[in-house]
Amino acid sequence: MPHDPRLTQAVGPQYTRILSLGAARGDLDVPNDDIIGPIDSSDEWIRQRTGIISRKRASKNVTAADLAVAAGSEAIEKAGIDPSRVGAVLVSTISGTMATPSVSTLVAERLGVGTVPAYDVNAACAGYTYGIAQADALIRSGLAEHVVVIGAEKLSEMVDPTDRSISFLLGDGAGAAVVGPSDEPAISPTVWGSDGSHWSSIWMTGTFQQWRDGELESFPTMRQDGQTVFRWAVWEMAKVARQAIEVAGIRPEDLTAFVPHQANMRIIDELAKQMKLPESVLIGRDIATTGNTSAASIPLATHRLLEEHPEASGGLSSRSASERAWSTAPRWYGSPRIRGGHFEPSPRPSQSRR
Amino acid sequence: MALTKDEVLAGLAELINDETGIATDSVELDKSFTDDLDIDSISMMTIVVNAEEKFDVKIPDEEVKNLTTVGDAVTYIVNAQS
Secondary structure, X not given: OOOOOOOOOOOOOOEEEEEEEEEEEOOEEEEHHHOHHHHOOOHHHHHHHHOOOEEEEOOOOOOHHHHHHHHHHHHHHHHOOOHHHEEEEEEEOOOOOOOOOOHHHHHHHHHOOOOOOEEEEOOHXXXXXXXXXXXXXXXXXXXXXXXXXXXXXXXXXHOOOOOOOOHHHEOEEEEEEEEEEEOXXXXXXXXXXXXHHHOOOEEEOOOHHHHHOOOOOOOOOEEEOHHHHHHHHHHHHHHHHHHHHHHOOOOHHHOOEEEEOOOOHHXXXXXXXXXXXXOOOEEOOOHHHHOEOHHHXXXXXXXXXXXXXXXXXXXXXXXXXXXXXXXXXXXXXXXXXXXXXXXXXXXXXXXXXX | OOOOHHHHHHHHHHHHHHHHOOOHXXXXXXXXXXXXXXXXXXXXXXXXXXXXXXXXXXXXXXXXXXXXXXXXXXXXXXXXXX
């Protein structure tokens, strides 16, 4: 028989869904009173401007990878799949302590998923939603059956306690999702992008090379231009979120939940106001006792929302991120429920909402 | 048609009242947003964005930092309209 050089191209399932979530927060509660000294502030000032009462931070010996493994393990267990069916691990983080190797390869090894592709996504607060978008694409293109997406941060390592711009907002944590094939549409098109013109709205005080060469007074830490970020995070992200709802072919009143990045309670409140969402839409709010955990904030807030409102599982949710990069997409949300000691598939959207 | 200084002041006072609850007659040209009216940076930005829409002007982030008093904002908006 003559040799036919025709290539084989991977083909995957038509639809995907989020099967489960996992969460891990820093082991320490750090109330406002513990951090106000160096910034010459007060508990009241922080509560009024951010809605934060305390933030979760991790002990010195706990890394972002540790938090990622804890969240990822919970997500895999709740998905009810054998780890061998995970085809890729994506860790969204800006908290890697080394330029290489990646956090994700270490996490994949510790999750016991074998030698699957693993890579980090550096998109800060938008990182988790970037990861979900990529997981959806990897599965539908046939490159993976299931993908573990984790947002993990240890931001307490990146703050200057005397900084009044961002340090008091930040916390440590990880949120994870297992994305897998679905019989029906359950992740709508992601609206994503970046805006390099705002590259310096959130920044580091210097480079590691400057630190090495003695050109900095202290180790590089994060700063932000709060007013610029606030304007961007509310009014620009509201446009993006409305666009995501539109391309999903739904209306705001179809949503069960709206889970924005947990940047600041005032941003969440104003964003929800700008979105003109019906009263019936649940708003994900995790920041008051967790703080802003960047890439981890959306899965952590969603995890909390589903714990507090298990009836929301299977409903439509819209997640949005902010700050220089964004991604937002309404999704059918399904997380397995435990009943009588065994896993039960989550209700299909048609069962739960129609 | 461009609004007068008094009309912009009245409109701005309404926006400040909506955001903070401060009585409109307390919003005077010589009042400082932070020291006199106790408006924080987040509320200030909300007022700025709403002012952009109400008066159909652009107030860039770098200009917001220069708007110390109500009079600064009124002058900026009046000039930006023309």
